[in-house]
Amino acid sequence: MIESIWTHGLVAAGDSNAVKDAINAICQPHWFFILSNVALFVFLMGYRTFTKPAFALFALLAFTAFYILSALDPDFLSIIIKADNVPITMMMYLTGFFAWLGFRQSAINDTRMEQGQPLLEAGSDDKVLVWPDLVYTEMIALVLCTVFLMVWAVVLRAPLEPPANPSVAPNPSKAPWYFLGLQELLVYFDPWIAGVLLPGLIIVGLIAVPYIDKNPRGNGYYTFKERKFAITTFMVGYLIMWIVLIVFGTFLRGPNWNFFGPYEFWDPHRPAALLNIDFRDIFWVRWMGRAIPTEDWSGIPYYLVREAPGIALLLGYFLVFPVVLKHTVFRRMAVQLGGIRYGIMVFLFLWMLLVPIKMALRWTLNMHYIVAITEFFLNV
């Protein structure tokens, strides 16, 4: 009896088209992205409640149940059982676990600080002996990793394919799972921005963090309350713009790199009508009601005249925003950091913000490029 209810319930939920359609609908890119951000900010605002073990256990069970029920759908199942995508499942669980672990300890510490109690880390001696503590730990980790890799190699077959054919690309052609976020950026940006500048800024920015952020709070102990801006910024950059984009690329990108809901059949012939427009089209044709300039104007090359509105927009973004932010939300921080460090911080911050802005423009307005000087491969 119980068994049949269980089975029927599962099958009913798994087969329920209304539920599937609803989930497919909220997995449209703009909704998925907005909801991810909302979820993150709701979690950060209520982190003390949401990291309680009961809540965390509930979230874990709910997500697992959702995952298992989803696996009853053949299209979803075909995605998650692909050997390439097994790490994605592990990534989602591990990311969730470590995010919970960090914020749980932050929540405890923040509460203790308010009550004047010693921190979790107080009195704990970080020092351990190389022998035996470290060497043993390393050896055990080494053995476990080897076992894990062996089991993985035996259980999951290598996804070998026919010999490469230079005139045929698999459809869809997906990057390794850890680069799916970058591949997603390549959809919205010119290759040199998405493939060179943005990864370069990520690396340079991470290197610059200790020089920009010299605030000693949070050194050696977990806290969220004392470092709200820093941790929120990092979490948006890491969870949203790396992890969520990987999930995006895995579950929502199908043939022809079109968007598909997680329960939709990957139909390579599904029509998807998109018509990109550049910002110059919007400005000159729609707003000014005239043709796009193709002539040089008083010594200025025609492509600069043509792209003038886009260039002005970008310059305005990178020049006006720092000043505006300096006198509004970042007022205190600008004073603390000083001119140079504030400038670098705002520059990196604005680049980070430009990514979701550009993605949103593509999804809503089909915006191709803000500045498109294709003559010199200079497209932003």
Next chain:
Amino acid sequence: MATAELVTRVWIEPGCIVCDACENAAPTVFHVTDDTCVIRPDALNAEFTRPLTAEIKEAAEECPVDVIKFEVVMGEAPAATATPAAAKEEKAAAKADADEPATAAVKKAPHKPAAAAKESGKAAAKSPEKAPTVSVAGEPDPAIQALLRAATSRGGMAVIGKTDAESGPTAKMWEKAPASELPPDARQAKVLKASGETKDGVTRRGVLTGSALGIGWLAFGGASVVSAVAFQRFMMPNVLEEPDPRVRIGKLEVYAAMPPGEVNNDHKPDGFWIIRLEDRIAALNIICTHLGCIPNWLANDRKFKCPCHGSGFRQAGINFEGPAPRPLERFRIEVVDGFVVVDKSKKYQYEKGQWESAESFVEV
């Protein structure tokens, strides 16, 4: 009457690490500054240091880098430092002997006058004058002052001054004295002077360093040039495996018979599509202008669609969706004896207005 070693002169050799140990042991003798340690002016007097023998020895022993050196004579022990400290002092002396031969050399010298002083029973004031090597008078010796200044002026790295130390009576005396009888600083100065500069300021060290650097850079430059030349050789291989860029794809009638708006997929393995436009045929490069993937022709959607990042191109090759910044390129195409020949070595780009070139299409 108990006799004991009495410190008549104390100095600091280069290498102080500013650890405060000496000042803690003998605060009236040593003064640790921000970057080095100096002897207080009072303590340059033998009368001052004799009663402080125990403290100075202790400081010398405490010093972790053993740069505190002192000179002793045998004399009447002050009441305070009589026997209890004796064992410790001996140990310290032994240690100093073992650590630094220079100290031993200096220490040996005063034993003779010390013995003489013991005979006369007047150890206190006159023994320093009898010392054959170094003049340790009651008032500060300008040469020693200069040495101290030199030793302390550059964070303890002694540079023997060229002003006071080279003039004055003591300096003159030192010039004549054999090196083995000099205090370490003066000996170092002497050795430096003997081995160092020639008339025109050329030093042996300078010559050696300069020539080593020169040889090193020459070798590096030479190796770079040779490897650059060798690398250049790889740019011109003996055999270049490159198929003929000209592909003969069949009779013109076959392609002329295609309805306008049609795409011939047969030559995709050769790297191009043949597209039929209103009044002409053209060869479209299959490489996506975004990142070089291979798009597919979707007949239902009437578009080329790239599977990597979703760039879309119309049948004529114009980009209209996705990230591709510019249209697909076209190859040179011509008719030879009724056969269509595509030359992949020459490309025509729309944004440069090259599609109007007569070589980029064949009229039908």
